[in-house]
Amino acid sequence: MSPNTAVQFKAQATRLAADLEHRQWIFKALRGYEAKRDECKARFQNWEGARQAAAEIKYDTLNHLDRYLEQFVHHLESRGARVHWAADARAAREIILDLARQNQVRFIIKSKSMTSEEIHLNEALEAGGFEVFESDLGEYIVQLRQEPPYHIVFPAMHLKRGQISEVFQQKLQAEPVTDPEALTMIARRVMRQKFCQADMGISGVNFGVAENGMISITENEGNARLTTALPRIHVALMGIEKLVRTMDDLALLLPMLATAGAGQWLTGYNTLYGGPRLAGESDGPEQFHVVLLDNGRTRLLADAEQRDVLHCIRCGACLNVCPIFRNVGGHTYGTTYQGPIGSVLTPHLRGLREWKHLSYASSLCGACTETCPVKIDLAHHLLHNRRNAVQAHPPFFERLAFAGFQVMMRHPALYRLGTTLARWLQPLHGLVQGTALDPARAWTRSREAPRLARESFHAWWKKHRRTTSPS
Amino acid sequence: MNHSAREAMLGRIREALKIKAPPPGPHAGAAPHPAPRDGEFRPLLPAVGATWEEQCRQFARNAELLKAAFQVVPNTAAARAEVERIVREEQWQRLATYDHPLLREIGQDLGPTPLFTDRPYDKAELEKCEGAVTTCEALIAQTGSVLVTSRGCGGRAISILPPHHVVIARREQLLPDLLAAFALLRQKYGAHYPSMISFITGPSRTGDIERILVLGAHGPKRLTILLLEGK
Numbered sequence: 092m093s094p095n096t097a098v099q100f101k102a103q104a105t106r107l108a109a110d111l112e113h114r115q116w117i118f119k120a121l122r123g124y125e126a127k128r129d130e131c132k133a134r135f136q137n138w139e140g141a142r143q144a145a146a147e148i149k150y151d152t153l154n155h156l157d158r159y160l161e162q163f164v165h166h167l168e169s170r171g172a173r174v175h176w177a178a179d180a181r182a183a184r185e186i187i188l189d190l191a192r193q194n195q196v197r198f199i200i201k202s203k204s205m206t207s208e209e210i211h212l213n214e215a216l217e218a219g220g221f222e223v224f225e226s227d228l229g230e231y232i233v234q235l236r237q238e239p240p241y242h243i244v245f246p247a248m249h250l251k252r253g254q255i256s257e258v259f260q261q262k263l264q265a266e267p268v269t270d271p272e273a274l275t276m277i278a279r280r281v282m283r284q285k286f287c288q289a290d291m292g293i294s295g296v297n298f299g300v301a302e303n304g305m306i307s308i309t310e311n312e313g314n315a316r317l318t319t320a321l322p323r324i325h326v327a328l329m330g331i332e333k334l335v336r337t338m339d340d341l342a343l344l345l346p347m348l349a350t351a352g353a354g355q356w357l358t359g360y361n362t363l364y365g366g367p368r369l370a371g372e373s374d375g376p377e378q379f380h381v382v383l384l385d386n387g388r389t390r391l392l393a394d395a396e397q398r399d400v401l402h403c404i405r406c407g408a409c410l411n412v413c414p415i416f417r418n419v420g421g422h423t424y425g426t427t428y429q430g431p432i433g434s435v436l437t438p439h440l441r442g443l444r445e446w447k448h449l450s451y452a453s454s455l456c457g458a459c460t461e462t463c464p465v466k467i468d469l470a471h472h473l474l475h476n477r478r479n480a481v482q483a484h485p486p487f488f489e490r491l492a493f494a495g496f497q498v499m500m501r502h503p504a505l506y507r508l509g510t511t512l513a514r515w516l517q518p519l520h521g522l523v524q525g526t527a528l529d530p531a532r533a534w535t536r537s538r539e540a541p542r543l544a545r546e547s548f549h550a551w552w553k554k555h556r557r558t559t560s561p562s
Numbered sequence: 563m564n565h566s567a568r569e570a571m572l573g574r575i576r577e578a579l580k581i582k583a584p585p586p587g588p589h590a591g592a593a594p595h596p597a598p599r600d601g602e603f604r605p606l607l608p609a610v611g612a613t614w615e616e617q618c619r620q621f622a623r624n625a626e627l628l629k630a631a632f633q634v635v636p637n638t639a640a641a642r643a644e645v646e647r648i649v650r651e652e653q654w655q656r657l658a659t660y661d662h663p664l665l666r667e668i669g670q671d672l673g674p675t676p677l678f679t680d681r682p683y684d685k686a687e688l689e690k691c692e693g694a695v696t697t698c699e700a701l702i703a704q705t706g707s708v709l710v711t712s713r714g715c716g717g718r719a720i721s722i723l724p725p726h727h728v729v730i731a732r733r734e735q736l737l738p739d740l741l742a743a744f745a746l747l748r749q750k751y752g753a754h755y756p757s758m759i760s761f762i763t764g765p766s767r768t769g770d771i772e773r774i775l776v777l778g779a780h781g782p783k784r785l786t787i788l789l790l791e792g793k
Contacts, residue, residue, distance in 0.1 A: 120773050134608040141606040146586035147597035157575045176567035229770035271771040313722050313766040313781025320718035342740035343603045357705040359767050362760040369757045373680045374717040393578035
């Protein structure tokens with residue numbers, strides 16, 4: 092057993108839940124989001140119908156993934172794109188490192204991609220001697236601070252302008268400004284040079300379109316557009332679950348992603364890429380590579396009960412509404428994907444044994460299930476993970492306790508003896524309550540123990556029936 | 563090597579799919595029915611006006627919300643006057659453009675040195691351009707988006723690198739929604755899609771610092787759309 096991740100989670104969560112300033116900051120950031128999201132939802136003629144349709148599209152695609160993937164790859168290859176198949180994170184890193192080495196790449200520019208976070212691509216590229224720059228403003232800020240992203244959509248939402256100004260002054264020798272616009276312009280100036288210098292641009296993928304073999308990238312800043320326009324090589328890293336059937340599917344999913352993700356009607360740039368610079372085109376990369384990543388996804392696909400977790404379009408809506416996320420923040424999870432979707436997904440990607448504690452980082456209030464635009468039943472998947480964890484590795488004391496409970500429940504005499512003893516012993520509980528000797532310490536540390544009734548129902552009933560016997 | 567990786571992954575997928583998954587939705591309650599096919603989404607998405615005038619008003623409202631400048635101009639002469647005004651006001655020294663009859667009429671001889679992106683060009687030179695004037699494939703009323711492609715609109719970088727992007731559209735290019743845009747792309751390019759197809763919805767923006775909106779994160783700070791009503 093390696094309880095490290097669980098212990099860390101608990102310690103960090105306890106600390107942050109008591110940090111009122113941090114909590115207030117997150118609440119404030121998300122209040123604005125909620126108002127805008129509701130406005131956008133109201134523009135749909137039928138938001139609930141749209142959710143059902145989106146779920147059915149992803150259901151159809153995933154349940155015929157082999158066929159759609161082959162169709163997608165066929166179209167891509169026919170336009171001169173190179174497709175690579177990576178079984179796991181290591182294979183994907185090797186493929187991308189090889190491409191950089193073969194092409195004598197020096198500078199690499201990246202647009203935002205959670206999948207690249209999942210495979211720890213930046214560390215691998217830096218270890219390989221390449222300079223890597225994140226071009227999304229939020230990602231760039233956390234990269235300069237040498238932190239992981241705090242949120243899958245808003246990587247730097249935990250930082251205040253003063254902290255951002257500080258890191259810009261330290262790392263970029265920037266002037267001490269704190270206005271968000273002035274700060275953004277500093278990053279813009281730095282990044283423009285990087286875009287022009289970079290030999291390789293790396294992006295993620297929001298959707299792969301089987302119909303014509305194009306990838307769709309959603310962004311607001313234009314950094315992905317620049318990442319895929321200026322360097323001579325474009326590498327796109329794509330989880331195999333990102334497929335949809337046709338461009339028309341995007342007509343539904345793009346507005347839904349924007350609405351659920353950021354409370355926008357449509358994100359600033361929604362771009363389809365299908366190849367390197369083609370005949371008759373004046374610019375764009377000479378090479379276009381798509382790396383298809385498995386890394387545990389086929390394992391999740393094989394679990395029919397939880398297959399729909401692969402529907403996820405990474406909008407981050409479930410994080411935004413989750414009371415746990417709002418209290419403990421994104422870094423506490425210690426995972427690539429935070430919040431409810433992270434708690435469901437991480438045990439599949441990294442092992443149930445070490446990450447099962449995330450299934451308990453939930454109030455099971457169901458807000459995540461309610462908000463998910465593709466109708467993933469996250470709250471129930473958290474329960475499924477708990478059940479699977481217990482089935483795979485039953486905790487010794489729990490097993491013992493339940494075995495004892497079972498024996499007691501099967502023998503009325505034992506049950507009566509037990510409850511009588513408990514009534515006699517309860518007054519003594521006050522002596523040890525809250526100390527290490529307290530058998531119910533986990534419960535009583537933060538709650539009152541309920542008082543047992545003086546008399547059992549069974550005894551009461553016997554007495555009662557005698558006095559008011561039916562005539 | 564690559565071939566075997568491909569076969570191995572497809573094999574794992576086929577193996578996984580041998581077990582059927584319950585239908586989507588909470589508690590798997592709904593009976594499975596076929597997912598909606600192409601074009602069946604319209605009744606779910608936001609409503610779009612039926613006439614050109616209504617769609618034009620809708621586009622204008624969206625543009626305003628997105629902080630893009632939108633103007634309906636009666637003819638190319640009026641469009642030219644508008645571009646001339648922008649060039650003068652912002653003191654453009656260099657202007658990115660490409661060979662297109664509409665652009666020839668509207669603004670290649672206005673004063674700033676033109677850079678043609680449909681011929682081999684130096685990206686450092688494009689970076690120095692204060693503005694770009696381009697055509698588009700379509701305007702989308704439902705979302706306020708401009709559709710450009712690498713084939714028809716001067717390449718990939720012209721619409722993203724210069725700080726002010728001016729788009730000229732014709733009357734018939736205004737479409738109701740994304741579905742209509744995809745239908746147009748299918749019909750126009752069929753099996754030969756451009757390498758890039760982009761829906762531009764407002765000027766470049768970010769909310770990464772304290773969730774406060776800042777325009778011009780990396781791409782254009784300003785987006786001007788001129789819709790030609792007549793010739």
